[in-house]
Amino acid sequence: MTSAQSSNSNFSETDFLLEDSVDADNHNSDSTATRLSLQVQLDENYLGQRIDQVAALVWSEFSREKLKQWLKDGHLLVNGNIVKPKYRCEGNELLTLEVELEAQTSSQPENIPLNIVYEDDDIIVINKDVGMVVHPGAGNPTGTLVNALLYHEPKLAELARAGLVHRIDKDTSGLLVVAKNLEAQFSLSKQLAKKTVYRVYDLVVYGNIIAGGTIDEPIKRHPVDRVKMAILPGGRDAVTHYNVKERFRDFTRVQAQLETGRTHQIRVHFSYLGHGLVGDPVYVNRVRFPAGASAKLTDMLRSFKRQALHAAKLGLVHPRTGEEMMFEAPWPEDFTQLVEVLRTENEAY
Structure with missing residues (x-):
């Protein structure tokens, strides 16, 4: 689902001109060059x-x-x-960059299906599957x-x-x-930088x-377990706003909005609040079974092997048209089943 409302978007810092030198629709050919001015x-x-x-500041998409x-x-x-x-710099220079872009990745294209929610000449919005x-x-x-994107659009x-x-994480x-x-x-x-x-x-x-409420706690790499992140002094600012959407006997369905x-x-x-995500294999030590849980709930919790987290809404301003766009993705089957079992469990008490 998309909705659009007109607004202005401009790039006062930089003027862009992208010219395609050759058509790039052939998946079997090398990605073709784009002349960049x-x-x-x-x-x-x-x-x-x-x-x-200065160049690295104004053209941050390229390495210094x-x-x-x-x-x-x-x-x-x-x-x-x-x-x-x-x-x-004297502070009044005109910088000009004229270059033919080269491949920026050594990754190879692979014919992997994509769940594309929206696509035009400028953006692709993907509903990523669990496990990818x-x-x-x-x-x-x-x-x-x-790999899937490079097959779908070689010029990427x-x-x-x-x-x-x-x-987003592999299992989100x-x-x-x-x-x-x-x-x-x-x-x-x-x-993204302007939040x-x-x-x-x-x-x-x-x-x-x-x-x-709002969680405003800095995050950095865990000093011992390098797989984990942790809330520690000196970490990068991290802000999450959240509200309760549905309460169950021993669980809560929450909607969270990322500021960072x-x-x-x-x-x-x-996890810092003491409310780890169901199924999280990294930040929750073990599966927790509530007292008196039904066999159906126990089986569901035992079989839910990934964090119960779904990126449901994405809003942005279209880079070319300036339209405000909002996209929504329905819950995947496993998330839906988890919520349905929790609702059924509630009715039993």
Whole structure:
């Protein structure tokens, strides 16, 4: 489901021009090159800063090392001239980047079905299935969302992270958005940084939460167990707003809205409250069976092997049209069954 309301979106910092040199619809061919032409007019805010640092700020979708190389190769010009990366800005320069994009990933395309909620020339909204890893990594070099996306749209190989601007965990289901071009990736990344992307999750937790609230606790990597994240001083700001949607005898269905997007944020925050997510294999030590639980509930809890977490709503401003768009994804079957069993259990008491 999508809804759209007109609003203005502009890119005052940068003018973009993307030109397709060759059609890229053939899944069997190499991804084709995109000619990229970018310009940005600096102001006094950049006075005295190194040009490679400034370029990394205004074009954050590229690595600083890549931008330094483009400076050296003459693809990134300052007032039409080649300068060294250590050049100090006067605060009134015109930066021009003319380059043909190369593949940004070594991942290979794979013919993996995608549940596409919405797609146009700029964005793809995916309803990710439970069990699908988003990005290749140690132990998961293939079979990921990135591999599927590269098959669906080969030109995504030219974008950092194949157009991904945010992630959800392997065993979390639901919505995420992928950019199909640099302009869209730039816009969506800025929206995420400004905390204007609307992300709402449905979850089921152990115990009874009385009322909604806000969790504002910093998150960083656990100092001992590197698989885990933890609430620790010096961590990155992490804010989760939540409200109670449904109460059961020993469980609560909650809806949480992310203000920030830290790794495992919802799982860590609710574990911190003492209300770990049903099925969470990392932050809940063991399956907890309430006293007097029916055989049906016991079987459901024992068989629910992933965190009961679903990215249900995603709101964003379209990068090209400026429309406000809202997407919704229904619960997957296992989440629906869990809630139905909990409702049935409630009726028995």
